[in-house]
Amino acid sequence: MALHKLLRAAALTLVLLFFLFPIFWIVVMSFQTNEEILRLPPSLVFAPTLANYTALISGHLQTASGILDITFLHNLWNSILLSTCSVLLALVLGVPAAYAFARFRFRLGEDIAFTMLSFRFAPPLLVLLPLSLYFQDLGLNDTYIGLIWIYQLICLPLILWIVRGYFEDASPDIEYAYRIDGHSWWRAFTRIAIPLAGPGIAAAGLLSFIFAWNNFVFALILASADKQPVTVGALAFVTASGIQYGQIAAAIVLSILPTLALALYAQRWLVEGLSLGAVKG
Amino acid sequence: MSTTVIIPTPAKAPARPLLPRLLPYLLSLPALIVCIGILVPFFTAAWYSLQRYNLAMPLNREFVWFGQYLDMLTDPDFWATVRVSAVYAASTVGLELLLGLGIALLLRERTRFNNIVSVALLLPLMTAPAIASLMWKLMTNPNFGVLSWLVALFGVHDFRWASAPSSAMFTVVLVDIWVYTPFMMVLLLAGLRSLPQQPFEAARLDGVAGHFVFFRITLPMLAPYIVTATLFRMLDSMQQFDIVYAMTQGGPGDSLMLFQVRAYLDFFQYTNVGTSAALMIVLWALTYALSNVFIKQWLKLRERTHGAA
Secondary structure, eight states: OHHHHHHHHHHHHHHHHHHHHHHHHHHHHHTSOHHHHHOSSOOSOOOOOOHHHHHHHHTEEEETTEEEEOOHHHHHHHHHHHHHHHHHHHHHHHHHHHHHHHHOOOTTHHHHHHHHHHHTTSOHHHHHHHHHHHHHHHTGGGOHHHHHHHHHHHHHHHHHHHHHHHHHHSOTHHHHHHHHTTOOHHHHIIIIIHHHTHHHHHHHHHHHHHHHHHOOHHHHHHOOGGGOOHHHHHHHHHHHHTTOHHHHHHHHHHHHHHHHHHHHHTHHHHHHHHHIIIIIO | OTTOOOOOSOOOOTTTTHHHHHHHHHHHHHHHHHHHHHHHHHHHHHHHTTEEOBTTOGGGOEEOTTHHHHHHHTOHHHHHHHHHHHHHHHHHHHHHHHHHHHHHHHTOSOOHHHHHHHHHTTHHHHSOHHHHHHHHHHHTOTTTOHHHHHHHHTTOTTOOGGGSHHHHHHHHHHHHHHHHHHHHHHHHHHHHHHSOSHHHHHHHHTTOOHHHHIIIIIHHHHHHHHHHHHHHHHHHHHTOOHHHHHHHTTOSTTTTOOHHHHHHHHHHTSOBHHHHHHHHHHHHHHHHHHHHHHHHHHHHHHHHHHHHO
16 A cells, blocks of 8 residues: 555656646746856756846847847737637627527527537638638738637637536526516526526636637737737747747746636636536537 | 427417527527638638649649649658658547546545646646747757756767657657646546446445456546547647647658648748648548547537536
8 A cells, every 4th residue: 555655656746747847947947047048967056037037028138149129028918918809709709609509499509509619620720821811911910800800719619618508507497587577588698697607607718718828820820920929929039039048938938927827826717617618518 | 490389378469479589599690700701711721722823823823623632642742741640649649648547547536635736737738839839949959958958867868859850759749748638637537526436436345456447447437538538639639730830840851741730831831822722621621520520429428417417
Protein backbone atom coordinates (compact mmCIF):
# COMPACT_ATOMS: atom_id res chain seq x y z
CA MET A 1 0.00 0.00 0.00
CA ALA A 2 2.87 2.36 0.86
CA LEU A 3 4.48 1.57 -2.47
CA HIS A 4 1.21 2.24 -4.22
CA LYS A 5 0.96 5.65 -2.54
CA LEU A 6 4.56 6.46 -3.39
CA LEU A 7 4.01 5.61 -7.07
CA ARG A 8 0.89 7.74 -7.15
CA ALA A 9 2.74 10.71 -5.64
CA ALA A 10 5.60 10.28 -8.10
CA ALA A 11 3.22 10.11 -11.06
CA LEU A 12 1.34 13.21 -9.93
CA THR A 13 4.60 15.11 -9.42
CA LEU A 14 5.72 14.27 -12.96
CA VAL A 15 2.34 15.27 -14.38
CA LEU A 16 2.32 18.61 -12.55
CA LEU A 17 5.92 19.26 -13.56
CA PHE A 18 5.21 18.62 -17.25
CA PHE A 19 2.07 20.74 -17.42
CA LEU A 20 3.08 23.64 -15.18
CA PHE A 21 6.81 24.01 -15.73
CA PRO A 22 6.54 25.73 -19.16
CA ILE A 23 4.30 28.46 -17.76
CA PHE A 24 6.55 28.90 -14.73
CA TRP A 25 9.66 29.09 -16.87
CA ILE A 26 8.27 31.69 -19.29
CA VAL A 27 7.22 33.86 -16.33
CA VAL A 28 10.76 33.56 -14.93
CA MET A 29 12.24 34.49 -18.31
CA SER A 30 10.05 37.56 -18.58
CA PHE A 31 11.76 39.01 -15.48
CA GLN A 32 15.28 38.38 -16.77
CA THR A 33 17.63 40.44 -18.90
CA ASN A 34 18.84 38.96 -22.17
CA GLU A 35 22.26 38.24 -20.64
CA GLU A 36 20.65 36.25 -17.82
CA ILE A 37 18.52 34.31 -20.27
CA LEU A 38 21.51 33.41 -22.42
CA ARG A 39 23.57 32.19 -19.46
CA LEU A 40 24.11 28.44 -19.17
CA PRO A 41 23.29 26.53 -17.05
CA PRO A 42 19.91 28.20 -16.54
CA SER A 43 19.60 29.60 -13.05
CA LEU A 44 16.80 30.70 -10.78
CA VAL A 45 19.10 33.08 -8.94
CA PHE A 46 18.85 36.51 -10.58
CA ALA A 47 17.75 40.06 -9.85
CA PRO A 48 14.26 40.35 -11.34
CA THR A 49 13.81 43.25 -13.73
CA LEU A 50 10.67 44.89 -15.02
CA ALA A 51 12.47 46.29 -18.05
CA ASN A 52 10.79 43.84 -20.46
CA TYR A 53 7.34 44.88 -19.36
CA THR A 54 8.08 48.60 -19.39
CA ALA A 55 9.45 48.28 -22.92
CA LEU A 56 6.24 46.55 -24.04
CA ILE A 57 4.00 49.05 -22.30
CA SER A 58 5.86 52.15 -23.42
CA GLY A 59 5.98 50.75 -26.94
CA HIS A 60 9.70 51.44 -27.45
CA LEU A 61 11.98 48.50 -27.79
CA GLN A 62 15.76 48.89 -27.50
CA THR A 63 17.33 46.58 -30.07
CA ALA A 64 20.81 46.15 -31.44
CA SER A 65 19.83 48.12 -34.54
CA GLY A 66 18.18 51.03 -32.74
CA ILE A 67 14.78 51.70 -31.24
CA LEU A 68 11.85 49.69 -32.53
CA ASP A 69 8.29 50.91 -32.09
CA ILE A 70 5.88 48.17 -31.14
CA THR A 71 2.12 48.04 -30.93
CA PHE A 72 1.73 45.15 -28.57
CA LEU A 73 -0.56 47.06 -26.23
CA HIS A 74 -2.79 47.82 -29.18
CA ASN A 75 -2.96 44.06 -29.94
CA LEU A 76 -3.98 43.50 -26.34
CA TRP A 77 -6.73 46.08 -26.69
CA ASN A 78 -7.90 44.42 -29.94
CA SER A 79 -8.12 41.07 -28.15
CA ILE A 80 -10.21 42.54 -25.34
CA LEU A 81 -12.53 44.32 -27.77
CA LEU A 82 -12.96 41.41 -30.20
CA SER A 83 -13.53 38.75 -27.54
CA THR A 84 -15.89 40.83 -25.41
CA CYS A 85 -18.05 42.07 -28.28
CA SER A 86 -18.20 38.62 -29.91
CA VAL A 87 -19.34 36.95 -26.70
CA LEU A 88 -21.96 39.62 -25.97
CA LEU A 89 -23.36 39.39 -29.50
CA ALA A 90 -23.33 35.60 -29.34
CA LEU A 91 -25.23 35.67 -26.03
CA VAL A 92 -27.88 38.03 -27.40
CA LEU A 93 -28.32 35.84 -30.49
CA GLY A 94 -27.67 32.44 -28.96
CA VAL A 95 -29.63 32.39 -25.69
CA PRO A 96 -33.07 32.96 -27.31
CA ALA A 97 -32.24 30.44 -30.03
CA ALA A 98 -31.10 27.90 -27.43
CA TYR A 99 -34.38 28.46 -25.61
CA ALA A 100 -36.33 27.88 -28.82
CA PHE A 101 -34.50 24.62 -29.52
CA ALA A 102 -34.99 23.43 -25.94
CA ARG A 103 -38.66 24.33 -25.42
CA PHE A 104 -40.32 23.92 -28.79
CA ARG A 105 -40.46 21.09 -31.25
CA PHE A 106 -40.79 22.93 -34.53
CA ARG A 107 -40.34 22.10 -38.14
CA LEU A 108 -36.67 22.35 -39.23
CA GLY A 109 -35.74 23.12 -35.62
CA GLU A 110 -33.47 20.13 -35.21
CA ASP A 111 -31.98 20.69 -38.69
CA ILE A 112 -31.15 24.29 -37.91
CA ALA A 113 -29.59 23.31 -34.59
CA PHE A 114 -27.49 20.66 -36.33
CA THR A 115 -26.35 23.00 -39.06
CA MET A 116 -25.14 25.48 -36.49
CA LEU A 117 -23.39 22.76 -34.53
CA SER A 118 -21.68 21.47 -37.65
CA PHE A 119 -20.03 24.89 -38.08
CA ARG A 120 -18.02 23.98 -35.02
CA PHE A 121 -16.45 21.06 -36.85
CA ALA A 122 -15.85 22.44 -40.32
CA PRO A 123 -12.21 23.28 -41.15
CA PRO A 124 -11.92 27.05 -40.65
CA LEU A 125 -9.69 27.64 -43.68
CA LEU A 126 -12.40 26.27 -45.96
CA VAL A 127 -14.41 29.45 -45.43
CA LEU A 128 -11.61 31.80 -44.35
CA LEU A 129 -9.63 31.65 -47.59
CA PRO A 130 -12.48 32.67 -49.94
CA LEU A 131 -13.72 35.04 -47.26
CA SER A 132 -10.39 36.87 -47.26
CA LEU A 133 -11.02 37.82 -50.91
CA TYR A 134 -14.50 39.11 -50.05
CA PHE A 135 -13.16 40.97 -47.03
CA GLN A 136 -10.59 42.72 -49.19
CA ASP A 137 -13.19 43.68 -51.79
CA LEU A 138 -15.60 44.98 -49.20
CA GLY A 139 -12.92 46.65 -47.06
CA LEU A 140 -14.04 44.58 -44.08
CA ASN A 141 -10.53 43.42 -43.20
CA ASP A 142 -9.81 46.74 -41.56
CA THR A 143 -12.96 46.77 -39.43
CA TYR A 144 -13.84 45.20 -36.11
CA ILE A 145 -17.35 44.40 -37.33
CA GLY A 146 -16.18 41.89 -39.93
CA LEU A 147 -14.08 40.06 -37.35
CA ILE A 148 -16.77 40.11 -34.66
CA TRP A 149 -19.17 38.60 -37.16
CA ILE A 150 -16.79 35.81 -38.10
CA TYR A 151 -15.94 35.19 -34.42
CA GLN A 152 -19.58 34.10 -34.07
CA LEU A 153 -18.40 30.87 -35.66
CA ILE A 154 -16.52 30.20 -32.42
CA CYS A 155 -18.96 31.58 -29.86
CA LEU A 156 -22.43 30.77 -31.19
CA PRO A 157 -22.25 26.96 -31.48
CA LEU A 158 -20.75 26.73 -28.00
CA ILE A 159 -23.39 28.94 -26.40
CA LEU A 160 -26.22 27.28 -28.30
CA TRP A 161 -25.29 23.81 -27.15
CA ILE A 162 -24.34 24.46 -23.57
CA VAL A 163 -27.27 26.77 -22.82
CA ARG A 164 -29.73 24.51 -24.62
CA GLY A 165 -28.80 21.69 -22.26
CA TYR A 166 -29.49 23.92 -19.27
CA PHE A 167 -32.88 25.01 -20.57
CA GLU A 168 -33.76 21.36 -21.17
CA ASP A 169 -32.76 20.42 -17.63
CA ALA A 170 -34.92 23.14 -16.10
CA SER A 171 -38.52 21.96 -15.86
CA PRO A 172 -40.93 24.08 -17.93
CA ASP A 173 -43.59 23.74 -15.21
CA ILE A 174 -42.42 26.82 -13.29
CA GLU A 175 -42.68 28.87 -16.46
CA TYR A 176 -46.17 27.51 -17.16
CA ALA A 177 -47.30 28.33 -13.64
CA TYR A 178 -45.93 31.83 -14.01
CA ARG A 179 -47.72 32.22 -17.35
CA ILE A 180 -51.02 31.03 -15.86
CA ASP A 181 -50.64 33.81 -13.31
CA GLY A 182 -51.18 36.12 -16.25
CA HIS A 183 -47.62 37.10 -17.11
CA SER A 184 -46.52 37.50 -20.70
CA TRP A 185 -44.32 35.00 -22.45
CA TRP A 186 -41.47 37.52 -22.51
CA ARG A 187 -41.60 38.02 -18.74
CA ALA A 188 -41.57 34.27 -18.16
CA PHE A 189 -38.51 34.00 -20.37
CA THR A 190 -36.55 36.83 -18.75
CA ARG A 191 -37.69 36.36 -15.13
CA ILE A 192 -37.85 32.57 -14.86
CA ALA A 193 -36.06 30.75 -17.68
CA ILE A 194 -32.92 32.89 -17.96
CA PRO A 195 -32.16 33.00 -14.20
CA LEU A 196 -32.65 29.22 -14.00
CA ALA A 197 -30.17 28.69 -16.82
CA GLY A 198 -27.83 31.30 -15.32
CA PRO A 199 -24.93 28.99 -14.47
CA GLY A 200 -25.05 27.51 -17.97
CA ILE A 201 -25.07 30.94 -19.57
CA ALA A 202 -22.12 31.99 -17.41
CA ALA A 203 -20.18 28.82 -18.24
CA ALA A 204 -20.89 29.17 -21.96
CA GLY A 205 -20.00 32.86 -21.96
CA LEU A 206 -16.75 32.21 -20.10
CA LEU A 207 -15.71 29.37 -22.39
CA SER A 208 -16.51 31.23 -25.56
CA PHE A 209 -14.59 34.27 -24.30
CA ILE A 210 -11.54 32.10 -23.73
CA PHE A 211 -11.86 30.38 -27.11
CA ALA A 212 -12.32 33.72 -28.87
CA TRP A 213 -9.29 35.16 -27.08
CA ASN A 214 -7.17 32.14 -27.97
CA ASN A 215 -8.20 32.07 -31.60
CA PHE A 216 -5.37 32.61 -34.02
CA VAL A 217 -6.28 31.64 -37.55
CA PHE A 218 -9.34 33.86 -38.08
CA ALA A 219 -7.45 37.07 -37.43
CA LEU A 220 -4.26 35.80 -39.09
CA ILE A 221 -6.13 35.51 -42.38
CA LEU A 222 -8.75 38.23 -42.15
CA ALA A 223 -7.43 41.08 -39.99
CA SER A 224 -5.26 43.94 -41.15
CA ALA A 225 -2.19 44.71 -39.02
CA ASP A 226 -4.13 47.36 -37.12
CA LYS A 227 -6.86 44.95 -35.97
CA GLN A 228 -4.80 41.94 -34.95
CA PRO A 229 -5.28 40.35 -31.51
CA VAL A 230 -2.41 39.22 -29.26
CA THR A 231 -2.18 35.72 -30.68
CA VAL A 232 -1.27 37.05 -34.13
CA GLY A 233 0.54 40.07 -32.70
CA ALA A 234 2.85 37.94 -30.56
CA LEU A 235 3.95 35.92 -33.58
CA ALA A 236 4.65 39.06 -35.59
CA PHE A 237 6.49 40.46 -32.58
CA VAL A 238 8.80 37.45 -32.42
CA THR A 239 9.80 38.02 -36.04
CA ALA A 240 10.24 41.77 -35.58
CA SER A 241 12.13 41.82 -32.30
CA GLY A 242 14.61 39.11 -33.27
CA ILE A 243 16.65 38.16 -30.25
CA GLN A 244 14.90 40.19 -27.53
CA TYR A 245 13.95 36.99 -25.72
CA GLY A 246 13.00 38.70 -22.46
CA GLN A 247 10.46 40.88 -24.23
CA ILE A 248 9.09 37.90 -26.13
CA ALA A 249 8.55 36.09 -22.84
CA ALA A 250 6.88 39.18 -21.35
CA ALA A 251 4.61 39.46 -24.39
CA ILE A 252 3.66 35.79 -23.99
CA VAL A 253 2.87 36.32 -20.29
CA LEU A 254 0.67 39.34 -21.08
CA SER A 255 -1.14 37.35 -23.79
CA ILE A 256 -2.01 34.36 -21.64
CA LEU A 257 -2.50 36.13 -18.30
CA PRO A 258 -6.13 37.24 -18.92
CA THR A 259 -7.41 33.77 -19.84
CA LEU A 260 -5.44 32.01 -17.11
CA ALA A 261 -6.66 34.49 -14.47
CA LEU A 262 -10.23 34.17 -15.71
CA ALA A 263 -9.99 30.38 -15.70
CA LEU A 264 -8.67 30.28 -12.14
CA TYR A 265 -11.20 32.83 -10.94
CA ALA A 266 -14.20 31.06 -12.46
CA GLN A 267 -12.89 27.48 -12.39
CA ARG A 268 -16.13 25.92 -11.19
CA TRP A 269 -18.06 27.22 -14.19
CA LEU A 270 -15.20 26.39 -16.48
CA VAL A 271 -15.09 22.70 -15.54
CA GLU A 272 -18.86 22.52 -15.73
CA GLY A 273 -18.95 24.18 -19.14
CA LEU A 274 -16.17 22.01 -20.53
CA SER A 275 -17.66 18.73 -19.40
CA LEU A 276 -21.29 19.64 -20.00
CA GLY A 277 -20.57 21.34 -23.30
CA ALA A 278 -18.95 18.27 -24.68
CA VAL A 279 -20.53 15.41 -22.81
CA LYS A 280 -23.90 16.44 -21.59
CA GLY A 281 -24.77 18.84 -24.36
CA MET B 1 -48.02 21.37 -37.66
CA SER B 2 -51.03 19.09 -37.36
CA THR B 3 -49.32 17.15 -34.58
CA THR B 4 -49.87 19.94 -32.04
CA VAL B 5 -51.41 18.56 -28.89
CA ILE B 6 -54.90 19.89 -28.54
CA ILE B 7 -55.70 20.87 -25.01
CA PRO B 8 -59.42 20.56 -24.29
CA THR B 9 -60.05 24.15 -23.30
CA PRO B 10 -62.62 26.41 -24.88
CA ALA B 11 -61.12 27.62 -28.13
CA LYS B 12 -60.25 31.30 -28.19
CA ALA B 13 -60.13 33.60 -31.17
CA PRO B 14 -58.03 32.04 -33.99
CA ALA B 15 -55.61 35.00 -33.97
CA ARG B 16 -53.92 33.86 -30.77
CA PRO B 17 -52.15 30.62 -31.77
CA LEU B 18 -50.21 32.42 -34.49
CA LEU B 19 -47.63 34.00 -32.20
CA PRO B 20 -46.83 30.82 -30.24
CA ARG B 21 -46.41 29.02 -33.54
CA LEU B 22 -44.06 31.63 -34.93
CA LEU B 23 -42.22 32.16 -31.66
CA PRO B 24 -39.53 29.48 -32.05
CA TYR B 25 -38.71 30.77 -35.52
CA LEU B 26 -38.56 34.36 -34.32
CA LEU B 27 -36.25 33.34 -31.48
CA SER B 28 -33.81 31.34 -33.57
CA LEU B 29 -33.92 33.48 -36.70
CA PRO B 30 -31.35 36.14 -35.68
CA ALA B 31 -28.74 33.49 -34.86
CA LEU B 32 -29.54 31.71 -38.10
CA ILE B 33 -29.25 34.84 -40.23
CA VAL B 34 -25.83 35.61 -38.77
CA CYS B 35 -24.68 32.07 -39.49
CA ILE B 36 -26.13 31.83 -42.96
CA GLY B 37 -23.66 34.44 -44.23
CA ILE B 38 -20.95 31.85 -43.56
CA LEU B 39 -22.49 29.58 -46.19
CA VAL B 40 -21.59 32.07 -48.94
CA PRO B 41 -17.78 31.57 -48.67
CA PHE B 42 -18.45 27.85 -48.23
CA PHE B 43 -20.16 27.63 -51.61
CA THR B 44 -17.53 29.92 -53.08
CA ALA B 45 -14.88 27.45 -51.93
CA ALA B 46 -16.75 24.57 -53.56
CA TRP B 47 -17.01 26.63 -56.79
CA TYR B 48 -13.30 27.57 -56.75
CA SER B 49 -12.35 23.93 -56.22
CA LEU B 50 -13.69 23.17 -59.69
CA GLN B 51 -11.56 25.82 -61.35
CA ARG B 52 -7.96 26.26 -62.27
CA TYR B 53 -7.58 29.62 -60.58
CA ASN B 54 -4.33 31.33 -59.67
CA LEU B 55 -4.52 34.96 -58.56
CA ALA B 56 -1.21 35.64 -60.26
CA MET B 57 -2.49 34.32 -63.61
CA PRO B 58 -6.08 35.55 -63.88
CA LEU B 59 -6.19 34.97 -67.64
CA ASN B 60 -5.58 31.24 -67.25
CA ARG B 61 -8.64 30.83 -65.08
CA GLU B 62 -10.83 28.02 -66.39
CA PHE B 63 -13.50 25.64 -65.27
CA VAL B 64 -12.14 22.09 -65.07
CA TRP B 65 -14.90 20.19 -63.25
CA PHE B 66 -13.24 17.61 -61.02
CA GLY B 67 -9.85 17.92 -62.71
CA GLN B 68 -8.09 19.18 -59.61
CA TYR B 69 -9.42 16.36 -57.48
CA LEU B 70 -8.20 13.84 -60.05
CA ASP B 71 -4.80 15.56 -60.17
CA MET B 72 -4.57 15.20 -56.41
CA LEU B 73 -4.77 11.42 -56.61
CA THR B 74 -1.47 11.28 -58.48
CA ASP B 75 0.16 14.18 -56.62
CA PRO B 76 2.84 12.95 -54.18
CA ASP B 77 2.51 16.21 -52.22
CA PHE B 78 -1.15 15.45 -51.54
CA TRP B 79 -0.34 11.98 -50.27
CA ALA B 80 2.45 13.42 -48.14
CA THR B 81 -0.15 15.70 -46.56
CA VAL B 82 -2.48 12.77 -45.95
CA ARG B 83 0.33 10.79 -44.35
CA VAL B 84 1.59 13.66 -42.16
CA SER B 85 -1.96 14.50 -41.03
CA ALA B 86 -2.71 10.87 -40.21
CA VAL B 87 0.49 10.49 -38.19
CA TYR B 88 -0.19 13.75 -36.37
CA ALA B 89 -3.82 12.94 -35.54
CA ALA B 90 -3.13 9.34 -34.52
CA SER B 91 -0.18 10.14 -32.29
CA THR B 92 -1.66 13.19 -30.58
CA VAL B 93 -5.06 11.65 -29.93
CA GLY B 94 -3.65 8.26 -28.92
CA LEU B 95 -1.14 9.67 -26.46
CA GLU B 96 -3.56 12.25 -25.08
CA LEU B 97 -6.13 9.54 -24.47
CA LEU B 98 -3.67 7.35 -22.55
CA LEU B 99 -2.27 10.26 -20.55
CA GLY B 100 -5.67 11.86 -19.94
CA LEU B 101 -7.15 8.57 -18.76
CA GLY B 102 -4.18 7.93 -16.49
CA ILE B 103 -4.40 11.36 -14.90
CA ALA B 104 -8.18 11.12 -14.53
CA LEU B 105 -7.76 7.81 -12.69
CA LEU B 106 -5.17 9.40 -10.39
CA LEU B 107 -7.52 12.26 -9.55
CA ARG B 108 -10.68 10.19 -9.38
CA GLU B 109 -11.48 10.64 -5.70
CA ARG B 110 -13.11 13.93 -4.82
CA THR B 111 -10.57 15.27 -2.39
CA ARG B 112 -9.64 18.91 -1.99
CA PHE B 113 -6.10 18.20 -3.16
CA ASN B 114 -7.28 16.39 -6.30
CA ASN B 115 -9.60 19.23 -7.20
CA ILE B 116 -6.82 21.80 -6.88
CA VAL B 117 -4.55 19.66 -9.08
CA SER B 118 -7.22 19.20 -11.74
CA VAL B 119 -7.82 22.95 -11.90
CA ALA B 120 -4.07 23.65 -12.13
CA LEU B 121 -3.83 21.16 -14.99
CA LEU B 122 -6.41 23.16 -16.94
CA LEU B 123 -3.99 26.07 -17.40
CA PRO B 124 -2.31 24.70 -20.55
CA LEU B 125 -5.74 24.24 -22.12
CA MET B 126 -6.48 27.91 -21.44
CA THR B 127 -3.30 28.96 -23.25
CA ALA B 128 -3.74 29.90 -26.89
CA PRO B 129 -2.20 27.04 -28.94
CA ALA B 130 -0.26 29.49 -31.12
CA ILE B 131 1.20 31.12 -27.98
CA ALA B 132 1.94 27.70 -26.49
CA SER B 133 4.05 27.01 -29.58
CA LEU B 134 6.02 30.20 -28.96
CA MET B 135 6.60 29.14 -25.35
CA TRP B 136 8.01 25.79 -26.43
CA LYS B 137 10.03 27.50 -29.12
CA LEU B 138 11.76 29.57 -26.47
CA MET B 139 12.32 26.49 -24.30
CA THR B 140 13.81 24.50 -27.18
CA ASN B 141 16.04 27.28 -28.51
CA PRO B 142 19.46 25.73 -29.32
CA ASN B 143 21.37 28.59 -27.61
CA PHE B 144 19.64 29.01 -24.29
CA GLY B 145 16.52 26.79 -24.26
CA VAL B 146 16.08 25.07 -20.92
CA LEU B 147 14.92 21.86 -22.61
CA SER B 148 17.87 21.81 -25.00
CA TRP B 149 20.12 22.19 -21.95
CA LEU B 150 18.22 19.43 -20.16
CA VAL B 151 18.50 16.84 -22.94
CA ALA B 152 22.19 17.72 -23.26
CA LEU B 153 22.59 16.81 -19.58
CA PHE B 154 21.26 13.38 -20.47
CA GLY B 155 23.86 13.07 -23.18
CA VAL B 156 21.72 14.02 -26.19
CA HIS B 157 23.71 16.83 -27.77
CA ASP B 158 22.52 18.85 -30.75
CA PHE B 159 18.95 17.68 -30.51
CA ARG B 160 17.35 20.15 -32.90
CA TRP B 161 13.68 19.84 -31.92
CA ALA B 162 11.40 21.51 -34.48
CA SER B 163 14.20 22.58 -36.83
CA ALA B 164 15.25 19.07 -37.89
CA PRO B 165 12.96 17.01 -40.13
CA SER B 166 13.50 13.91 -37.99
CA SER B 167 12.33 15.50 -34.73
CA ALA B 168 9.90 18.20 -35.94
CA MET B 169 6.87 15.91 -35.70
CA PHE B 170 7.90 14.82 -32.21
CA THR B 171 8.16 18.46 -31.10
CA VAL B 172 4.76 19.63 -32.35
CA VAL B 173 3.09 16.48 -31.04
CA LEU B 174 4.64 17.29 -27.66
CA VAL B 175 3.15 20.81 -27.73
CA ASP B 176 -0.25 19.42 -28.77
CA ILE B 177 -0.11 16.95 -25.88
CA TRP B 178 0.79 19.76 -23.51
CA VAL B 179 -2.18 21.85 -24.62
CA TYR B 180 -4.90 19.26 -25.13
CA THR B 181 -4.31 16.41 -22.66
CA PRO B 182 -6.15 18.47 -19.99
CA PHE B 183 -9.21 18.43 -22.24
CA MET B 184 -9.23 14.62 -22.30
CA MET B 185 -8.58 14.62 -18.57
CA VAL B 186 -11.55 16.88 -17.76
CA LEU B 187 -14.00 14.87 -19.87
CA LEU B 188 -12.85 11.49 -18.60
CA LEU B 189 -12.74 12.72 -15.00
CA ALA B 190 -16.34 13.97 -15.32
CA GLY B 191 -17.23 10.58 -16.79
CA LEU B 192 -15.44 8.59 -14.08
CA ARG B 193 -17.07 10.57 -11.31
CA SER B 194 -20.54 10.14 -12.77
CA LEU B 195 -20.35 6.32 -12.92
CA PRO B 196 -22.71 4.46 -10.58
CA GLN B 197 -20.90 3.23 -7.46
CA GLN B 198 -22.66 -0.11 -6.89
CA PRO B 199 -20.58 -2.28 -9.27
CA PHE B 200 -17.36 -0.98 -7.69
CA GLU B 201 -18.62 -1.63 -4.16
CA ALA B 202 -19.75 -5.12 -5.10
CA ALA B 203 -16.34 -5.82 -6.65
CA ARG B 204 -14.60 -4.56 -3.52
CA LEU B 205 -16.75 -6.74 -1.25
CA ASP B 206 -15.96 -9.75 -3.40
CA GLY B 207 -12.26 -8.90 -3.30
CA VAL B 208 -11.89 -8.64 -7.09
CA ALA B 209 -8.37 -7.79 -8.28
CA GLY B 210 -7.69 -4.18 -9.29
CA HIS B 211 -6.79 -4.79 -12.93
CA PHE B 212 -9.88 -6.95 -13.35
CA VAL B 213 -12.05 -4.12 -12.02
CA PHE B 214 -10.36 -1.71 -14.42
CA PHE B 215 -10.71 -3.80 -17.58
CA ARG B 216 -14.09 -5.39 -16.85
CA ILE B 217 -15.97 -2.62 -15.03
CA THR B 218 -14.32 0.80 -15.33
CA LEU B 219 -13.37 0.69 -19.02
CA PRO B 220 -16.66 -0.69 -20.38
CA MET B 221 -18.70 1.78 -18.35
CA LEU B 222 -16.44 4.63 -19.35
CA ALA B 223 -16.41 3.63 -23.03
CA PRO B 224 -19.05 6.14 -24.24
CA TYR B 225 -17.09 8.98 -22.66
CA ILE B 226 -13.85 7.72 -24.17
CA VAL B 227 -15.41 7.48 -27.63
CA THR B 228 -16.89 10.98 -27.37
CA ALA B 229 -13.67 12.59 -26.15
CA THR B 230 -11.58 10.75 -28.74
CA LEU B 231 -13.79 11.72 -31.68
CA PHE B 232 -13.89 15.31 -30.48
CA ARG B 233 -10.10 15.51 -30.30
CA MET B 234 -9.74 13.62 -33.59
CA LEU B 235 -11.85 16.23 -35.39
CA ASP B 236 -9.71 19.03 -33.97
CA SER B 237 -6.42 17.27 -34.55
CA MET B 238 -7.11 16.57 -38.22
CA GLN B 239 -7.56 20.31 -38.64
CA GLN B 240 -4.55 21.41 -36.60
CA PHE B 241 -3.05 24.65 -37.83
CA ASP B 242 -2.08 27.04 -35.01
CA ILE B 243 0.57 24.94 -33.29
CA VAL B 244 2.33 23.88 -36.47
CA TYR B 245 2.12 27.26 -38.18
CA ALA B 246 3.45 29.14 -35.16
CA MET B 247 6.23 26.60 -34.64
CA THR B 248 7.58 25.96 -38.15
CA GLN B 249 5.06 27.09 -40.81
CA GLY B 250 4.92 23.51 -42.04
CA GLY B 251 8.65 22.97 -42.36
CA PRO B 252 11.38 21.96 -42.28
CA GLY B 253 10.90 20.89 -45.89
CA ASP B 254 7.36 19.61 -45.97
CA SER B 255 7.70 17.42 -42.88
CA LEU B 256 4.70 19.09 -41.17
CA MET B 257 2.45 19.94 -44.13
CA LEU B 258 -0.90 19.25 -42.50
CA PHE B 259 -4.04 19.85 -44.59
CA GLN B 260 -4.74 23.37 -43.42
CA VAL B 261 -1.08 24.41 -43.42
CA ARG B 262 -0.70 23.33 -47.04
CA ALA B 263 -3.93 25.06 -48.05
CA TYR B 264 -2.74 28.26 -46.34
CA LEU B 265 0.60 28.21 -48.15
CA ASP B 266 -1.05 27.26 -51.47
CA PHE B 267 -3.30 30.28 -51.13
CA PHE B 268 -0.99 32.96 -49.79
CA GLN B 269 2.43 31.88 -51.02
CA TYR B 270 1.51 30.46 -54.41
CA THR B 271 -1.78 32.43 -54.81
CA ASN B 272 -3.31 29.18 -56.00
CA VAL B 273 -6.95 29.65 -55.01
CA GLY B 274 -8.17 26.59 -56.90
CA THR B 275 -5.93 23.93 -55.41
CA SER B 276 -6.24 25.29 -51.87
CA ALA B 277 -10.05 25.20 -52.17
CA ALA B 278 -10.00 21.61 -53.48
CA LEU B 279 -7.72 20.56 -50.62
CA MET B 280 -10.07 22.14 -48.06
CA ILE B 281 -13.11 20.47 -49.61
CA VAL B 282 -11.39 17.10 -49.22
CA LEU B 283 -10.64 17.86 -45.54
CA TRP B 284 -14.19 19.06 -45.05
CA ALA B 285 -15.60 15.81 -46.48
CA LEU B 286 -13.39 13.81 -44.10
CA THR B 287 -14.34 15.84 -41.03
CA TYR B 288 -18.01 15.96 -42.01
CA ALA B 289 -18.20 12.18 -42.15
CA LEU B 290 -16.43 11.88 -38.81
CA SER B 291 -18.51 14.61 -37.17
CA ASN B 292 -21.72 12.81 -38.09
CA VAL B 293 -20.50 9.72 -36.26
CA PHE B 294 -19.45 11.96 -33.40
CA ILE B 295 -22.74 13.83 -33.08
CA LYS B 296 -24.71 10.57 -33.04
CA GLN B 297 -22.46 9.23 -30.31
CA TRP B 298 -22.72 12.51 -28.44
CA LEU B 299 -26.51 12.51 -28.49
CA LYS B 300 -26.61 8.92 -27.27
CA LEU B 301 -24.37 9.79 -24.35
CA ARG B 302 -26.40 12.90 -23.66
CA GLU B 303 -29.61 10.92 -23.51
CA ARG B 304 -28.00 8.50 -21.08
CA THR B 305 -26.77 11.18 -18.71
CA HIS B 306 -30.09 12.96 -18.94
CA GLY B 307 -31.89 9.72 -18.25
CA ALA B 308 -29.68 8.96 -15.27
CA ALA B 309 -30.04 12.43 -13.79
